[in-house]
Amino acid sequence: MMKKLLILSIAFALVSGISTFAQEAEATPYSNGQPTTENTNALFDLLTLVDAGASIGTNGLAAVIYFNDQYITTRWDATMSVDFYRLDNTGVLIETFQIPGVGGVRSITSNGTSLFMGTAGSVIYEIDPVSMTIDNTINIISSAAARMLTYDETLDGGNGGFWIGSFANDIASIDMDGNQLSVISAATHQTVVYGGAIDNVSPGGPFLWIHDQTGTAPSRDLVTQLNPATGVPTGVVYDFSADGFASGATEVLAGGLSITDGLDGHNGLALIGMCQCTPSNLIFAVELTPSLGVTDNAISSFTLYPNPANGKVNINTTVAGEKQVVVYDILGKQVINTTIAGGELNISSLKAGVYMVSVTQNKATATKKLVVQ
Numbered sequence: 001m002m003k004k005l006l007i008l009s010i011a012f013a014l015v016s017g018i019s020t021f022a023q024e025a026e027a028t029p030y031s032n033g034q035p036t037t038e039n040t041n042a043l044f045d046l047l048t049l050v051d052a053g054a055s056i057g058t059n060g061l062a063a064v065i066y067f068n069d070q071y072i073t074t075r076w077d078a079t080m081s082v083d084f085y086r087l088d089n090t091g092v093l094i095e096t097f098q099i100p101g102v103g104g105v106r107s108i109t110s111n112g113t114s115l116f117m118g119t120a121g122s123v124i125y126e127i128d129p130v131s132m133t134i135d136n137t138i139n140i141i142s143s144a145a146a147r148m149l150t151y152d153e154t155l156d157g158g159n160g161g162f163w164i165g166s167f168a169n170d171i172a173s174i175d176m177d178g179n180q181l182s183v184i185s186a187a188t189h190q191t192v193v194y195g196g197a198i199d200n201v202s203p204g205g206p207f208l209w210i211h212d213q214t215g216t217a218p219s220r221d222l223v224t225q226l227n228p229a230t231g232v233p234t235g236v237v238y239d240f241s242a243d244g245f246a247s248g249a250t251e252v253l254a255g256g257l258s259i260t261d262g263l264d265g266h267n268g269l270a271l272i273g274m275c276q277c278t279p280s281n282l283i284f285a286v287e288l289t290p291s292l293g294v295t296d297n298a299i300s301s302f303t304l305y306p307n308p309a310n311g312k313v314n315i316n317t318t319v320a321g322e323k324q325v326v327v328y329d330i331l332g333k334q335v336i337n338t339t340i341a342g343g344e345l346n347i348s349s350l351k352a353g354v355y356m357v358s359v360t361q362n363k364a365t366a367t368k369k370l371v372v373q
Helices: 016-021 052-056
Strands: 046-051 061-067 070-075 084-088 093-097 107-110 115-118 123-128 133-139 148-152 161-165 171-175 180-184 193-199 207-212 222-226 233-239 252-260 270-275 282-287 303-310 312-316 323-328 334-340 344-346 353-361 364-372
Touching: 046 052, 052 061, 052 070, 052 084, 052 093, 052 282, 061 107, 061 115, 061 193, 061 270, 107 193, 107 252, 115 148, 148 207, 148 252, 161 193, 193 270, 207 252, 207 270, 222 252, 312 353, 334 344
Parallel strands: 061 252, 107 148, 148 193, 193 252, 303 364
Antiparallel strands: 046 282, 061 070, 070 084, 084 093, 107 115, 115 123, 123 133, 148 161, 161 171, 171 180, 193 207, 207 222, 222 233, 252 270, 270 282, 303 312, 312 344, 323 334, 323 353, 353 364
C-alpha cells in the first residue's frame, strides 16, 4: 500500500538564520562498529519531516513529543530559563515558553494526562500540560539516568512506570515513585541511548525502541528495537541517514524519541524522533503500524457514529454477522475486547479521550478513531 509522504520542509541551506546554535548537537562517545540495519522494512515509511531548526530559529533541540496535535520540543541546555517550543502539526511555530524550575530536558513522555520530562539525571518532572507548571517531582532511585524517558503503563503490575537510560550505560525500569524494578545491562542492549519509546501494540511486541547514537560520524541516528523482557536487540534497526532525508547534513545525531497514535492524517502508531542534524535539527515521524497492525478500510462501509460519543456508539458494516471489537486507549492499552451481534457498543466505562476502535468480521479488519466526550 502506498503511504502518504509529507515532506514539510527540508532547508539545509538556511544556515544564516540558525547559526547561533547550529553546532549544539549533544554528542556522546560512540562505537565505531556498524550495526546491521534493515532499510527496506515497510514499518519505517516516513510520514512527516519537519525542519524544526528553521521553524524555531535555533538548534540544540533534543526532547520531542506529539501531544494534542502539536509538537513540543526544547533545547537541552541545562539552565532553568531555557525555552520550550510548541509547533502545530505542519511544523509552524505557535509559541515559545518556559517552565519555571525545569531545564536540561532531553526526553518528554506522557501517560495521556500529564507530561513527564527527563533531564539526563536522577529527577523526572511531572508537568501539567495546560498550565505548563510542575505538578510533581519524582526522584529516581536507580543507577540509570533519565536521558531516555518513556512511560509504560504495564510496569509495576499495571500501576505504570518508566524506562530510563543514558548513553552507553544500563537501562532500567522504575515505578511511578522512582524505585528501580529491573535493569538491562549495557552489555546486553548494546546501544548508545539518547531517547526511547515503549511499544505495547505492534505485532510480536512489546518492543522498546531506542534512539541510538551508535555508528560513525556523521551518521549516528539509528532507531534500534529491543525486547524489553530480555534487553536483547531484535535485529530490526531504522537508519535515518540511509533514507536520504538528511542529505547534505554534516552531522546526523540521535535525539529524543516518543510514540503516538494521534499523528494527524495517520490512524496507526508512529515514532516521533528528533535528529540533532547540522546545519538544521529535524523532527521525523515514521510508521510502526498502518492501523494498529491491520489494513485500514478492509471492511467495506465501516461506520462509527456518533463520533464524538458518550455512553454508547454504533458500529455498522455492510456485512451481516457478529463483530469482534477491540478498543485501545491513546497509549495502546486494550480497554475493551468484546463480540457484538448487532451494531451497538457500550462505552460507558471509557473516560473522555481519544481511542482506536478495531473491528474484525469474517477475517477482515478495519480501524477508526473514536473521541469519547
